[in-house]
Amino acid sequence: MDGPxxxxxxxxxxxxxxxxxxxxxxxxxxxxxxxxxxxxxxIQISRTGPRALLLYLSGKSGDAARAYRAGQHGQLRxxxxxxxxxxxxLYAGHADAATxxxxxxxxxxxxxxxxxxxxxxxxxERDRPAEAxxxxxxxxxxxxxxxxxxxxxxxxxxxxxxxxxxIDHLNRALRSGSAGKRETIVYRIMELAGDLGxxxxxxxxxxxxxxxxxxxxxxxxxxxxxxxxxxxQAIDAxxxxxxxxxxxxxxxxxxxxxxxxxxxxxxALIADPRHAEALRWLAVEAGKVGDLLVQHEMxxxxxxxxxxxxxxxxxxxxxxxxxxxxxxxxATRMRxxxxxxxxxxxxxxxxxxxxxxxxxxxRARLHAERFVELSARGSDGR
Amino acid sequence: xxxxxxxxxxxxxxxxxxxxxxxxxxxxWFADMAGTYRPAxxxxxxxxxxxxxxxxxxxxxxxxxxxxxxxxxxxxxVIEVALRYAPLVVLNLIxxxxxxxxxxxxxxxxxxxxxxxxxxxxxxxxxGRALFWLFAIAVAGLGAVVAMRLAERxxxxxxxxxxxxxxxxxxxxxxxxxxxxxxxVLTFNGTFDRTPGSERRGExxxxxxxxxTPLWWADLQSADHPGGLVRVLVFPxxxxxxxxxxxxxxxxxxxVRGGLFGLxxxxxMRLDFEHALEPLVASAPSAAIPRRHLVETxxxxxxxTEAAEHARAYARYHPGDREFVSRVSAALREARQGEPAAQLxxxxxxxxxxxxxxx
Numbered sequence: 001m002d003g004p005x006x007x008x009x010x011x012x013x014x015x016x017x018x019x020x021x022x023x024x025x026x027x028x029x030x031x032x033x034x035x036x037x038x039x040x041x042x043i044q045i046s047r048t049g050p051r052a053l054l055l056y057l058s059g060k061s062g063d064a065a066r067a068y069r070a071g072q073h074g075q076l077r078x079x080x081x082x083x084x085x086x087x088x089x090l091y092a093g094h095a096d097a098a099t100x101x102x103x104x105x106x107x108x109x110x111x112x113x114x115x116x117x118x119x120x121x122x123x124x125e126r127d128r129p130a131e132a133x134x135x136x137x138x139x140x141x142x143x144x145x146x147x148x149x150x151x152x153x154x155x156x157x158x159x160x161x162x163x164x165x166x167i168d169h170l171n172r173a174l175r176s177g178s179a180g181k182r183e184t185i186v187y188r189i190m191e192l193a194g195d196l197g198x199x200x201x202x203x204x205x206x207x208x209x210x211x212x213x214x215x216x217x218x219x220x221x222x223x224x225x226x227x228x229x230x231x232x233q234a235i236d237a238x239x240x241x242x243x244x245x246x247x248x249x250x251x252x253x254x255x256x257x258x259x260x261x262x263x264x265x266x267x268a269l270i271a272d273p274r275h276a277e278a279l280r281w282l283a284v285e286a287g288k289v290g291d292l293l294v295q296h297e298m299x300x301x302x303x304x305x306x307x308x309x310x311x312x313x314x315x316x317x318x319x320x321x322x323x324x325x326x327x328x329x330x331a332t333r334m335r336x337x338x339x340x341x342x343x344x345x346x347x348x349x350x351x352x353x354x355x356x357x358x359x360x361x362x363r364a365r366l367h368a369e370r371f372v373e374l375s376a377r378g379s380d381g382r
Numbered sequence: 383x384x385x386x387x388x389x390x391x392x393x394x395x396x397x398x399x400x401x402x403x404x405x406x407x408x409x410x411w412f413a414d415m416a417g418t419y420r421p422a423x424x425x426x427x428x429x430x431x432x433x434x435x436x437x438x439x440x441x442x443x444x445x446x447x448x449x450x451x452x453x454x455x456x457x458x459x460v461i462e463v464a465l466r467y468a469p470l471v472v473l474n475l476i477x478x479x480x481x482x483x484x485x486x487x488x489x490x491x492x493x494x495x496x497x498x499x500x501x502x503x504x505x506x507x508x509x510g511r512a513l514f515w516l517f518a519i520a521v522a523g524l525g526a527v528v529a530m531r532l533a534e535r536x537x538x539x540x541x542x543x544x545x546x547x548x549x550x551x552x553x554x555x556x557x558x559x560x561x562x563x564x565x566x567v568l569t570f571n572g573t574f575d576r577t578p579g580s581e582r583r584g585e586x587x588x589x590x591x592x593x594x595t596p597l598w599w600a601d602l603q604s605a606d607h608p609g610g611l612v613r614v615l616v617f618p619x620x621x622x623x624x625x626x627x628x629x630x631x632x633x634x635x636x637x638v639r640g641g642l643f644g645l646x647x648x649x650x651m652r653l654d655f656e657h658a659l660e661p662l663v664a665s666a667p668s669a670a671i672p673r674r675h676l677v678e679t680x681x682x683x684x685x686x687t688e689a690a691e692h693a694r695a696y697a698r699y700h701p702g703d704r705e706f707v708s709r710v711s712a713a714l715r716e717a718r719q720g721e722p723a724a725q726l727x728x729x730x731x732x733x734x735x736x737x738x739x740x741x
Contacts, residue, residue: 014528021468022524025517028476032514040490258626289627293658296666324662325670328699359702 037221041186046071061216062194065187072184080104085114087121091184095122113139117149117182124152124188129159145311147173148180151215155188158196158212163205167243170211174250175277175311179218189215206234210247217251224251242272249281258285274305280315287319295319300333307337310346317350327357345374398447402555406440409433409558412565417596419572420615422638422646424601427613429568431597436561439554445523446551449530472517479513481506572647577640579649582606584636589628591616598625600651602634612636614648621651633657663692668699674706681713690714690722694729704730 034057035043044052052067073093083089086101099122102115109115120135136153139146150173157166179186193212196205213227228251234244249264262285268278283298299319302312313334320330334351337344349371355364413433421427453461464471486506492499537543584602591598597615604610614636616625633654638646659676666672673696680689693710696703707730714723 015465015468017468018465018524021472022521024469024472024476025521028472028479029514029517029521032510036510036514040486045487256626259629285627289623289632289653291653291655291658292672293655293662293665296662300665320666320669324666324672326666326668328668329666 039219041183041219042068044068044071056190060194061190062198065191065194068190069184069187072187085112086118087114087182090118090121090125091182095125098122111142113142113146113149116142117146117152120149120156121152121182121184121188124156124159127159129156132156133160145172145176147176147178148182148185151180151185152182152188155192158192158205158208163208164240166205166208167211167240170208170215171243171246171277172311174211174215175280179215186216186219205239206230206237207240207244207247210234210244214247214251217254224255227251242268242275242278245271246275246278246281249278253281261285274301276302276305276309276312279305280312283315283319292319292323296324303333307333308341308344308347310344313337313346313350317353321354321357327354330354331358343374345371348374399444399451402440402444402447405555405558406437406444408562409437409440412562412569413437415569416565417615417617419568419647420617421568422612422614422636422648424611424613426645427599427615429565430615432561433565434595434597436554436558440558443551443554445526445530446534446547448523449527450534475513475516479510481509485509567643568645568647571641571643571645572639574642575639575647576642579637579639582612582636582638583654584612584634586628586630586632586634587611588630589616589625591625600625600628600634602636605633612638612648614651616651620649623651623653628653667695670696670700670703673699677706677710681710681717684717686714686717686719686722690719690726693726697726697730 042053042056043049048067048071052064052071055061055064055067070093072091076089076092076094076097078088078092080101083101084105086098086105089095089098089101098118102118102122105112105115106119116135116139120132120139123129123132123135133153133156136149136156139149140153143149150169154166154169154173157163157169173180189212193209193216196209196212207230210227210230210233213223213230216223217227227247231244231248231251233239235241235248245264245268249261249268252258252261252264262282265278265282265285268275269282272278279298279302283295283302286292286294286298296319299312299316303316306312316333317330320326320333331351331354334347334354337347338351341347348367352364352367352371355361355367410433413430413436416429416433421429484506485502489499489502489506492502537547583605585605586600587603588601589598590601596618600614600616602612602614604612616623616628618624633656634651635654636651637649639649641647656679659672659679662672663669663676673692677689677692677696680686680692689710693707697707700706707726711723711726711730714720714726
């Protein structure tokens with residue numbers, strides 16, 4: 001296109017076709033900009049999917065969630081053989097069939113936690129949160145780390161007016177890094193966030209709303225801004241400031257604002273020096289740059305804050321044994337846990353490993369056997 | 383310049399758009415090379431930033447040349463046809479992009495984790511993103527060309543402005559050529575450097591840069607030369623740390639090479655936690671790894687008595703690791719530290735004897 005010697009007399013003209021092409025490209029780019037941060041769960045291919053998406057994009061989360069949920073309804077194509085828990089029946093909107101399936105499973109295997117979760121979810125769908133809580137409670141007694149049960153119990157607690165309990169359950173689920181296995185969870189949380197957000201400003205549980213939007217951020221990056229806004233309001237209102245700072249810190253971290261995230265976590269510790277999750281987060285952060293002193297301090301403080309919470313044992317072991325070569329330190333702490341909770345299976349397992357590293361093989365074997373016994377007792381169907 | 387090469391260069395110079403496009407490419411490449419062999423000097427460390435600024439100015443000249451280009455008959459015809467069908471091309475690309483959510487949807491339908499699912503998700507995500515950037519670049523380019531034509535029209539009314547624009551055009555090209563030559567010097571300075579290099583310690587005083595770009599620097603206060611400032615362009619892959627994780631007050635070790643032409647350049651930078659060893663040992667006294675590192679550091683620093691004390695403490699907690707204690711003892715004797723070595727041997731002998739004695 002160059003070369004004045006061979007060139008035509010005038011430069012290129014801008015044709016109307018170019019203007020049309022530009023307009024088309026701009027329209028598509030704006031649509032892409034709006035929709036690309038959304039996860040496939042929010043771009044549902046169903047009869048009500050487009051309406052749900054429009055409601056969601058216009059900020060009507062509660063109505064959008066109900067429309068998304070309606071979009072999941074359909075014919076029941078999965079037989080009991082492939083749906084012991086009744087979840088797929090519930091997913092397709094056949095609550096009665098789901099109840100039957102879950103009850104049948106429970107009759108055969110009384111400890112089936114997933115079937116309990118389905119019964120709880122059915123109660124939640126029928127707007128009976130207290131009944132739902134009882135089912136989720138039973139599931140969590142069986143499997144304390146069940147992520148689906150934790151999220152759904154948080155929804156039930158939010159509905160029964162216990163924002164503190166809901167936040168505790170949400171934090172326990174969110175720290176796992178999983179959004180849950182059930183595709184219905186996101187809509188239940190969205191619905192709760194929409195309903196609570198519609199309340200009069202003075203009646204809003206600000207910290208709970210911050211946590212709900214933190215969960216929704218997993219599916220839509222822009223929800224992070226709402227989570228941060230609610231967290232800041234919660235801090236100003238004195239509504240569980242440590243948890244609000246935790247949410248603020250996590251969202252800053254996800255946005256790549258690491259310095260702001262560190263600051264928020266440190267403020268969470270000023271509000272509550274024994275906030276185990278903020279301590280663990282700071283330990284992980286220190287581990288990323290290789291600062292073992294801070295990592296050790298934070299993870300041991302996290303353990304001290306929650307000595308029976310098995311969730312922190314893995315990180316503790318990774319630091320004490322993996323990075324510091326301190327099986328004695330690990331064994332001492334696990335013994336402390338067992339003094340408080342003799343049936344803590346994870347503590348027996350970790351103590352067995354630490355004792356093995358110390359060369360105390362006979363004692364290690366005893367704890368390993370206890371670990372196997374307690375783990376079997378905690379799993380489904382035993 | 384004569385012969386085939388000379389002819390080719392002259393022909394290239396007659397193609398103003400292609401020339402500046404090539405210059406843009408060269409600037410980008412040399413800026414990247416300047417970042418690879420980053421100079422340790424506080425001002426020269428900004429070479430990559432200078433490359434980025436020159437690249438932006440070159441892009442401006444490219445836009446100006448495209449705006450005033452008079453294409454040849456053949457290429458003009460091709461462009462005219464392409465422009466006529468532009469809306470159809472855009473529409474087709476958009477329709478093809480329907481594939482993106484379809485791929486993403488197909489991936490979402492798949493259970494479990496598999497490489498097919500991962501690739502489908504990635505493809506679905508990438509096709510939309512690629513088209514978005516294609517459109518964004520095209521629209522921005524078109525907007526720039528239109529703006530440049532308007533500016534040219536205004537400039538044509540004032541000969542002074544037109545002359546200034548022409549001088550700026552040549553000045554930028556000359557500067558870019560000088561920059562490329564300088565970056566080439568830095569590249570050779572680093573590539574053919576055979577000097578062993580040295581380690582410098584420092585503390586980060588500031589971390590600054592341009593958000594969303596790899597252009598981030600750490601300003602260091604040198605511990606070896608008080609008052610000396612070292613500026614390091616952060617290279618996450620080589621330094622094993624992202625700029626966002628750096629903050630003022632952190633201590634670092636910088637491995638500096640002399641350079642073929644005597645221009646010192648930074649090979650790597652590491653966060654330094656050696657000063658944290660003693661407090662770490664104090665907070666985790668039974669931990670083996672930090673105490674071993676501490677003993678080694680103390681031996682290197684000639685702090686014999688303290689090294690022997692920590693080695694004794696180590697032996698108390700880890701009576702099975704006789705090899706490490708023997709090595710410390712040997713190192714002490716080699717350094718003519720007979721008394722600390724003897725104390726260590728005596729102290730270690732006792733627990734070992736107890737461990738071996740009757741139960």
